[in-house]
Amino acid sequence: MDKDKRLTSLDVLRGAAIAGMMMVNNHGPTSSVYTQIEHSPWNGWTFADWVFPTFLFVVGVAMVFSFRHRAEDASTRKKLYAHIIRRSLILFFLGLILNAVSYNNFPFFILSTIRIPGVLQRIAVCYLVASLIMLNSGIKAQAYWTVGLLAIYWLMVKLIPVPGYGAGVMHPAGSLVWFVDSHIFRGHTYIFAAFPGFDPEGLVSTIPSIATTLSGVLAGHWLLADRSQEEKTVWLLVLGNSLILAGAVLGIWLPINKNMWTSSYSVFMAGMDLVCLGALYWLIDVKGYKKWATPLVIYGMNAITVYFLSEVIAKLIKIVQLGGAAGNSVSLRHYIFHTFFLSIASPINASLLYAISFMLFMFLISLFMWQRKWFVKI
Numbered sequence: 550m551d552k553d554k555r556l557t558s559l560d561v562l563r564g565a566a567i568a569g570m571m572m573v574n575n576h577g578p579t580s581s582v583y584t585q586i587e588h589s590p591w592n593g594w595t596f597a598d599w600v601f602p603t604f605l606f607v608v609g610v611a612m613v614f615s616f617r618h619r620a621e622d623a624s625t626r627k628k629l630y631a632h633i634i635r636r637s638l639i640l641f642f643l644g645l646i647l648n649a650v651s652y653n654n655f656p657f658f659i660l661s662t663i664r665i666p667g668v669l670q671r672i673a674v675c676y677l678v679a680s681l682i683m684l685n686s687g688i689k690a691q692a693y694w695t696v697g698l699l700a701i702y703w704l705m706v707k708l709i710p711v712p713g714y715g716a717g718v719m720h721p722a723g724s725l726v727w728f729v730d731s732h733i734f735r736g737h738t739y740i741f742a743a744f745p746g747f748d749p750e751g752l753v754s755t756i757p758s759i760a761t762t763l764s765g766v767l768a769g770h771w772l773l774a775d776r777s778q779e780e781k782t783v784w785l786l787v788l789g790n791s792l793i794l795a796g797a798v799l800g801i802w803l804p805i806n807k808n809m810w811t812s813s814y815s816v817f818m819a820g821m822d823l824v825c826l827g828a829l830y831w832l833i834d835v836k837g838y839k840k841w842a843t844p845l846v847i848y849g850m851n852a853i854t855v856y857f858l859s860e861v862i863a864k865l866i867k868i869v870q871l872g873g874a875a876g877n878s879v880s881l882r883h884y885i886f887h888t889f890f891l892s893i894a895s896p897i898n899a900s901l902l903y904a905i906s907f908m909l910f911m912f913l914i915s916l917f918m919w920q921r922k923w924f925v926k927i
Contacts, residue, residue, distance in 0.1 A: 565845050566604040575863050592719075610768050640927065645667070647864070648667050650861060661736065669853075669857070678759050705756075706726065707803070755810075760812075764822070768822075778835045789824035792820025793821060805817055847916055858911070
């Protein structure tokens with residue numbers, strides 16, 4: 550492939566991940582929800598658990614394409630480091646803003662209760678660390694880093710004893726992941742987590758998520774390799790299926806678990822992403838079937854911006870209160886769901902319709918920006 554040509558399949562995969570995020574994070578306010586658009590409560594995985602690692606994987610692939618020219622020149626390289634640091638800080642700060650704009654943290658910016666970890670914060674840390682590793686090591690060393698981070702995390706959660714619980718606990722309470730977050734981020738973790746003090750985007754579980762990003766870096770190197778498109782496609786699919794199998798086998802000893810971002814989960818999802826990317830690469834960039842994927846490309850062109858806006862909108866419609874029956878107030882989200890969705894479908898289907906409608910609403914915003922060539926670069 551032309552190394553200066555934009556990889557449309559990567560934009561499509563990014564757009565698919567963002568569209569998935571819209572649905573997963575914004576299903577209707579009801580306990581009746583289709584399993585696949587809810588995160589697995591603990592061990593195991595659903596479609597919802599595929600979304601976040603896919604975005605990190607795409608971040609890794611995109612870095613290879615973005616950095617390949619700027620990293621070669623010494624003066625440009627210094628500017629690149631500054632860009633990486635600035636971008637990481639902005640992403641982290643935007644994540645804190647999202648945590649501050651929350652109905653359980655109202656009025657906003659109450660420092661004593663604001664959650665510190667988060668999705669954008671994890672993206673920021675993974676982007677920063679993976680970038681530094683990529684710019685200061687060769688491909689083989691990057692592969693060693695990927696495997697090493699997964700092995701280190703595995704050994705940590707299995708061998709480091711937690712006071713009062715011992716070593717190797719793989720439950721919300723008593724795991725090393727919970728212990729570290731509950732002490733370092735005391736009072737500043739995800740309030741809806743499986744156990745108080747636990748955070749699904751916490752400190753220790755960021756280690757294997759960096760490996761997820763590096764798996765994308767390695768895929769990016771392969772896509773830029775001097776090989777035929779057919780060979781690239783075949784090996785993306787072969788390696789992807791191999792990693793899916795490896796992740797499932799590793800799950801026997803270390804369960805696939807998104808909350809803890811276990812090493813088996815990272816391997817399994819990297820395999821899923823390689824298969825998805827390989828299929829999209831062959832269909833779109835090799836065979837040229839692109840038109841069908843245009844909506845996902847549009848979604849992917851302003852991915853972080855659309856995600857940020859979606860989270861702000863979702864939080865605000867929970868905060869805004871309307872007068873309800875008998876003088877009781879209900880949130881705008883509750884009103885929309887019960888008035889327009891629950892009145893035409895069963896609770897579980899109304900929840901799905903709400904999620905799809907929210908996703909399409911955010912697509913209209915993405916389309917508006919795309920038509921005016923508003924591409925926000927962080």
